[in-house]
Amino acid sequence: MPILYATHTSPGYMDPPRLSADQVVCGPARPDRSDGDRVVSLQTALGSYDLAAVVDRLPAAQRPDLVVVRADATRRNRPGNLAGVQARRVLLIGDTHHGRAPIAGLIRYAKSEPFDLILLDYTRQHGHFFLEAGLRPVHWLPAFAIDPPPVTGLPEPRRGLTFLGQLGDHHRQRRLMIDRLIEAGLTPELFMAKGAAGQNLHAASTVAFNCSLNGDLNQRVIEVLAAGGCLLTDRLAPQAGLELLFEPGRHLRLYDGPEDLVSQAKALLADPAQAAAIAASGKARYDEAYSRGPVMAEFAALLEGRDGRPAHALARDPRCAKPAPVAPEALEARLALYQGLQELHRLEPALSVLFAGEADPDRVSDAVDLPRLAVSVEPGLGASAREAIGRLTAPGQVTTQAAEGRRWDVIVASSAWLAAAGGNAFLARRPRALALTDRLADPRAPGDAPAGFTPWRSFPGLLLSPELVPVARAKPD
Structure with a gap:
């Protein structure tokens, strides 16, 4: 089957898996290269480009029946006009675990093109965001994007x-x-x-x-x-x-x-x-x-609209089983918080976050997939919210602690809760960072930050204390 695989990676670095003997690779770091009368790779513009125009550069015999687009947080490979390509279209989600707005940006891209199938490979934990955005079908297919070469004759480990x-x-x-x-x-x-x-x-x-x-x-x-x-x-x-x-x-x-x-x-x-x-x-x-045989068999099943292996079903994560898509503005507000927490998690060896007051179960459950982040709620949280958090998370992932019980790395709270807790006097001794829930929907909107706190330029949903500002100056990669 003729396949066109679009990727941002250069030859020799994270090379695409071999999905077909008749496969062409294109992307901004791929050279124009042929083997006789057959095209091997095609160079494209960096970032956005017309994929139908790339297909037009191929000989008729190599026009694809399947297009796979690998896109990630770097935004280096975002082909457009997929509607102009007469082939099945697969989006392979790459890195969403670092960088600026990695998940929100890929959700916008996935919605902008008519993909027939969306796959996650190594960030299963973010599948629920794509489903909550209303995207379908979304599947987890581990080991799809990699085809390790065999080991050549070696002696015993040395x-x-x-x-x-x-x-x-x-x-x-x-x-x-x-x-x-x-x-x-x-x-x-x-x-x-x-x-x-x-x-x-x-x-x-x-x-x-x-x-x-x-x-x-x-x-x-x-x-x-x-x-x-x-x-x-x-x-x-x-x-x-x-x-x-x-x-x-x-x-x-x-x-x-x-x-x-x-x-x-x-x-x-x-x-x-x-x-x-x-x-x-x-x-x-x-x-x-997870060698190529079983992985490719599962890929074929997904392309045909059948289920993958039960162990790979995203529905095993309760966050993926919510009954209806989330309103875009609500999801954007949650992502404004989560992506900031995720980047802080990349920078710091261990973190704590308190979801104070009437904590939103969705925001709490978003955060638990950051393994070095200790997530807590207050003792006074209502029973219905606790039940929802328990349903959406694994046992032990969320603890109960009072706001005064320790110094927190991050506190997520409303402006009203913060005022009742003592305002600036509370902030002076408790958190290293703050997220005000009433500002998450539009974190860049004009408004004064609490005294001593500065909006994180790359992730304005988080307000940073002077202690954290030097840490956050490291640019998201």
Whole structure:
């Protein structure tokens, strides 16, 4: 089947999976390239461009029956005029876990074009936002966007603890974990490698360490298990879906914070046989469920309008089972808060948030998928709101605490609640950041911020104390 795959990535970096022997790749970082009389790739404009015009550049025999558009928060690949393409049209949602307005921007794009199918790969936790925006059909298809190359002939593992990937400033939690491993004397070997070279490194390691950028089920999880490596990776929120795919302790190991990482790394390095058993079990699970055969079979089913595998059903997240789409302005207000919390979560190793007063269950349940964010409500919250929160979240994800019980990183409250709590006197000793619920619908509207607090330029739904302003000056990547 002729396929056109549109992506922002450059050759050699997050290359598209091979969906067909007759596949053309296009995008702003792809060169015009042919193999004889067959087109291999086409360069497009950066950002927005006319996809029908790109199709017109193809020979008649290569006109696609299927178009896959990979779009993410970078906005580098947002083709338009898909209505002018006579093919089925699939939107593959990329990164929505960092950057400016990543979810809201992709919802707007998804609504602007006639997609026949919308897929999430490694940010299952955001599926409910797309469904609440009224988009259909939306499915989670893990491991779809990656096709790791096979490991080439290697001897037994000859490395200890390894890490492969980026360590730039936007990967703050990853850098923190690496630093803690080094402090503990474990000296992880750090690599940047792509394709087969990366897979060989995973396979040659006793333990392959991973840390998500921001609570996402990143592609390294699939790569390490495909290579037959023993994966030690951070525990994600239940909403991310990692534990629906792989069983902790059997297929991989999960750690909770830097001290647990050090402890588990030491234990695995001291017991290479145990690490090898986990690696073998993880590889078998990958081969059975997430290699190209089963993934492509599920993709074919989704294209035909049939259900995917039960474990991948978004309805398993109660937030995806709400009865009707949300009013756009209400969803935009929730996203103004969530996307700010998400970016703060990327920057900080641990956070607390209090949803004060009559907390909105939707806002509370939005926040629980940020794994290092401790979410609380006040003791006086009404029974109906508590019942709704309990229905939408996993056990233990929301606790009850009084506003005066601690210093909070973020307080989400109405202006009336803040005034009753003591106004500026309360703010001087309690939160590092504040979100006023009556301003979230239009956070950029004129209005004075409480004394000492400044709207976050990139995420104006959050008002920052002087303590947090330097942290937030790091530009969203």
